[in-house]
Amino acid sequence: MKKVIYALILPLVVVSGLVFANHEIKNDTSKRSTPKPLSAAEREAExxxxxxxxxxxKYKEWKASPEGKxxxxxxxxxxxxxxxxTNMEAVVTSLSLPPGxxxxxxxxxxxxxxDYIVKFEPEKSQLEQLRSxxxxxxxxxxxxxxxxxxxYSYPIVSGDYVERDSKIIYKRAPRKGGC
Incomplete structure (x- = not known):
C-alpha cells in the first residue's frame, strides 16, 4: 500500500516542481526593465x-536625387x-512587384x-480573393x-482594407497580443 501511495505522490511532486520552476522563469522575464523612450535631444543625437x-x-543622397524626390x-x-x-480610388497596374x-x-x-506598391499581409484564407x-x-x-x-522607385502603401465592386476582398486582421 505504501508503494502505491509513494508512486502517486512522486509524480505530483515532480509536476508541481516543474510548474513552480516555470512560474519563476516567467516572473523573471517580467521583472526586466524596458528601455525608456529617448528624449527629443537624444533622438536628434542618434x-x-x-x-x-x-x-x-547613402540615404541622404537618395533623398536629394530626382528619384527620391x-x-x-x-x-x-x-x-x-x-x-x-479614408478611401483612395486606385487602378491595379501590375500583379507583380518590381524585380528583387x-x-x-x-x-x-x-x-x-x-504609381504605388501596395503590399498586403494576408492570411491563407484571404489570398484567393487578392489573387483574383x-x-x-x-x-x-x-x-x-x-x-x-x-x-524601391515607388512609395509603399500597406493595404489594410481593399474593396472591389462594393465587396470587401481584403481586410487586415488585427495583430494578436496587443498593438
Missing amino acids: LKKWEATPAGI KVLAGAAKIRKHISAF SRLGFGVMARIDGV LKVNDKIIIRSHSVSHAPK
Missing part, C-alpha cells in the same frame, strides 16, 4: 550619428488619406496618377501607413 554612417549618407512627393500626395484612413522586392505579397496600383485581382481593376484602398525605401 539621428545625426546615423546620418554620418555610410548607410545614412519623386517617391517622397508621391508619399506626401496621399498622406491626408493615410492619416484620416522582398515585401511579400502585393500589387502595383495607380492612385491619383502616381486583374490588371485595370478599380479598387478602393484604405491604409494606415505609407513608407519608402531607396531600394
Whole structure:
C-alpha cells in the first residue's frame, strides 16, 4: 500500500516542481526593465550619428536625387488619406512587384496618377480573393501607413482594407497580443 501511495505522490511532486520552476522563469522575464523612450535631444543625437554612417549618407543622397524626390512627393500626395484612413480610388497596374522586392505579397496600383506598391499581409484564407485581382481593376484602398525605401522607385502603401465592386476582398486582421 505504501508503494502505491509513494508512486502517486512522486509524480505530483515532480509536476508541481516543474510548474513552480516555470512560474519563476516567467516572473523573471517580467521583472526586466524596458528601455525608456529617448528624449527629443537624444533622438536628434542618434539621428545625426546615423546620418554620418555610410548607410545614412547613402540615404541622404537618395533623398536629394530626382528619384527620391519623386517617391517622397508621391508619399506626401496621399498622406491626408493615410492619416484620416479614408478611401483612395486606385487602378491595379501590375500583379507583380518590381524585380528583387522582398515585401511579400502585393500589387502595383495607380492612385491619383502616381504609381504605388501596395503590399498586403494576408492570411491563407484571404489570398484567393487578392489573387483574383486583374490588371485595370478599380479598387478602393484604405491604409494606415505609407513608407519608402531607396531600394524601391515607388512609395509603399500597406493595404489594410481593399474593396472591389462594393465587396470587401481584403481586410487586415488585427495583430494578436496587443498593438
